[in-house]
Amino acid sequence: MSLLQNFFYFIMNRTFFTKIFISIFISSFIGIVTIAIINHQYFKHILINNEMERVQQSINQSAVNLDNLLSRIINDMDYFITYYESDIIHINTNNQTNPADVEKFMNDLETFQLRFTDELESVFYYKEDEQSKDPIFIHNNNLHRIPNIIYVEHEWYKHYRNNVDLPTWTVPTDQHLFYQDRSQKTVWLTIGKYSKGSEFGIFVIRINSKIFSDLFRELANDDLMIEIRDGNGNEVYATHSTDHLINNSDWLETTSTLEKSEFNIHVFINKLAITDKVNQVQSINLMMVPLILVVTFLFSLILSLTLSRPIKEMLRLLKQVENGNFDVRFPNRYKDEIGILGKGFNKMIANVKNLIDQVFVIKMDKLKMELKQKESTILAMQNQINPHFLYNTLETINCHAIVHHVPSISNMSQALADFFRYSIEKNQIIVSLQEEVTHVETYLHILNERYPEIEISINIPEPFYSYSIIKLSLQPLIENAFQHAFSGERDYYLNIYTEDINELQYSVCIEDNGEGMDKDKLDALNESLNNLSANVDATIDKDKNKKSFHHGIGILNVHSRILLSFGSSHGVRLKESMSGGLLIQITLPKKGNEHETINR
Numbered sequence: 001m002s003l004l005q006n007f008f009y010f011i012m013n014r015t016f017f018t019k020i021f022i023s024i025f026i027s028s029f030i031g032i033v034t035i036a037i038i039n040h041q042y043f044k045h046i047l048i049n050n051e052m053e054r055v056q057q058s059i060n061q062s063a064v065n066l067d068n069l070l071s072r073i074i075n076d077m078d079y080f081i082t083y084y085e086s087d088i089i090h091i092n093t094n095n096q097t098n099p100a101d102v103e104k105f106m107n108d109l110e111t112f113q114l115r116f117t118d119e120l121e122s123v124f125y126y127k128e129d130e131q132s133k134d135p136i137f138i139h140n141n142n143l144h145r146i147p148n149i150i151y152v153e154h155e156w157y158k159h160y161r162n163n164v165d166l167p168t169w170t171v172p173t174d175q176h177l178f179y180q181d182r183s184q185k186t187v188w189l190t191i192g193k194y195s196k197g198s199e200f201g202i203f204v205i206r207i208n209s210k211i212f213s214d215l216f217r218e219l220a221n222d223d224l225m226i227e228i229r230d231g232n233g234n235e236v237y238a239t240h241s242t243d244h245l246i247n248n249s250d251w252l253e254t255t256s257t258l259e260k261s262e263f264n265i266h267v268f269i270n271k272l273a274i275t276d277k278v279n280q281v282q283s284i285n286l287m288m289v290p291l292i293l294v295v296t297f298l299f300s301l302i303l304s305l306t307l308s309r310p311i312k313e314m315l316r317l318l319k320q321v322e323n324g325n326f327d328v329r330f331p332n333r334y335k336d337e338i339g340i341l342g343k344g345f346n347k348m349i350a351n352v353k354n355l356i357d358q359v360f361v362i363k364m365d366k367l368k369m370e371l372k373q374k375e376s377t378i379l380a381m382q383n384q385i386n387p388h389f390l391y392n393t394l395e396t397i398n399c400h401a402i403v404h405h406v407p408s409i410s411n412m413s414q415a416l417a418d419f420f421r422y423s424i425e426k427n428q429i430i431v432s433l434q435e436e437v438t439h440v441e442t443y444l445h446i447l448n449e450r451y452p453e454i455e456i457s458i459n460i461p462e463p464f465y466s467y468s469i470i471k472l473s474l475q476p477l478i479e480n481a482f483q484h485a486f487s488g489e490r491d492y493y494l495n496i497y498t499e500d501i502n503e504l505q506y507s508v509c510i511e512d513n514g515e516g517m518d519k520d521k522l523d524a525l526n527e528s529l530n531n532l533s534a535n536v537d538a539t540i541d542k543d544k545n546k547k548s549f550h551h552g553i554g555i556l557n558v559h560s561r562i563l564l565s566f567g568s569s570h571g572v573r574l575k576e577s578m579s580g581g582l583l584i585q586i587t588l589p590k591k592g593n594e595h596e597t598i599n600r
Contacts, residue, residue: 016308020303020307020308021300021304024299024303025297028296029292029293029296032296033292048271048274048275052252052254052269055224055269056254058219059219059267060256062215062265063257063265066212066263067259067260069211070260070261070263071260071261073116073120074191074260076115077189077203077205080112081203084105084108102138105138106138106141107140109123110140118210118211120206120208121182121186122180122205123140123143123204123206124177125137125139125201125203125204126138126160126201126202127201143180144178145177145178146178149176154188155170155173155188156170158170159190168189168190168191169187169188169189169261170188171187171230172185172186172230172234172236173185173186173187173188177206178206183210184209185209186206187236188205188207189204189207190202190203190204212236212237213237213239220240222240222270223269223270223272224268224269224270225238225267226238226239226265226268227239227266229266230262230264231262231263249271250272251269251271252274253266253268253269254266254267255267307338310338311338313331314330314341314342317330321349321352326356329346329349330343330346332346369564394414397409397413398414398417412446415442415446416446418442419439419442422438422442423472428471429561429565430469430470430471431468431470431471432467432468432469433460433464433465433466433468433469433508434466435471436469436471436472436474437458437465437474437496439475440458440474440475440478451486454482454486454492454493454494455493455494456496457494457495457496458497459495459497459498460497460498464506467506467589467591468588468589468590470558473562473586474508474510474586476554476555476558477584477586478494480555481510481512481582484514485514485515485582486514486515487515494510494511494512495511496508496510496511497511504589504590504591505590506588507587507588508588509585509586511581511582512579512581512582513577513579513581514581514582515581516581516582517576522574522576525574526573526574528556529571529572532559532560532563533559533568534568558572558586559571559572570587570589572587573585573587
């Protein structure tokens, strides 16, 4: 595995030209060689099939001719027996038959044989009965029996004694009955067994094996051997000895069956004789391999240079970009992957140039955001003119109230002093919710002296105390409620509570049952809040919101500060409360940039 990995790393560390050249060369060569091998095997298969089909067609045609010839002989024998049946029956073994009838029958047999001069060697009729010891052999005068032949051992006689009464072929034999029987090996054809009382007879012919050789001589050669067997597998005729060819993988075998005579023709074809032509083509292919290698090498080289040239051009342009030249462009000539890559390269260079041009604008926007945060903090701290002076004055009033034993004045001045101390001492933008709530409680303690009839409740669970909030964001919203919501003569309440939104966010809700806000004004104010959320960098129009700044930091100011610190998914939302008053919901992150400071 290590060797394979090393080889892989070696290849991958080569140049793009080298990798693509090797890939194309190897792929092309393997493809060409594979096609050549497949073509060779396919051509070999097709050639063998065509040759086998050609031989099969020739054998089938010869087989049909042989079958028709043998069938014609059998049919003529049937006709002969049927036509001369009465004459045959009258021929007996006691020499009572008219010699003229016997002579006529012999002439008829000769006429029958003359019809098949080349196909038949001998034709005779054999008859015997229990009353005579000497059987009758009837044949034409041109046939001469071989003396001392024990014909009872002949295959045709065995058929006779076994009462075979159908047209049938004997097993292949070399037995001879007449001098005119020339074939060394052939078959007998017997037909019929006719009787009159106790007399029996059989009609026999001996086939000349020449009919087999004549039909298949032109087809047979040293590479194509033909064998004829009967239905029992006995060899009737063979051009060569074929015993060694059975189950021999170097020889192909095909078979054709004679439907009428039930002989089987087996043909053995030397496979090498067919494949020699294919091997000649294969030799030519081997000679072509060096030429294929040269052509493949040149083709791979040209194609690799063509494909790698755009990559080299892009690398050259990248080096110019590294040196600070952003005016270069890749020439896109084609719409392939390289063209798409070049288009992306040009677009990237243009974007980089635009980003560089915009970097100073981005820095200015960042400084602008920081400045807005500082302005918001300063505005939150400057609700009164000169808070430091007021804080010192309140401390003096507290001391005089203590000296003159006026506790109510002392408590209010102390609470007001704590209020301003929170505003001017902590220079943080983001504080904990607990710190902000403590400041709100101080502010509400002061307002309670003026509005004791307003019921105030703060319901904040302890786990929320550590969550983040913008400093001085609740007090301006509570101040708006006291200024605008509680203007009637009925009982009012102010409820401050928190809600858990998800794992990252929570909300602080300020709900009252005051006079509320009409729908148009509420929608307009929410639209202003939404516009600020859509553009975090938007600058608050101080002239337009002068009244809001005059009465306090204002809802828009608080919303803007939250957006600048935490993003557009946070901020202030207004809606009508269940009691008809106003519900202010402030969405905040649970964990912000805690204790962020501004250097003043």
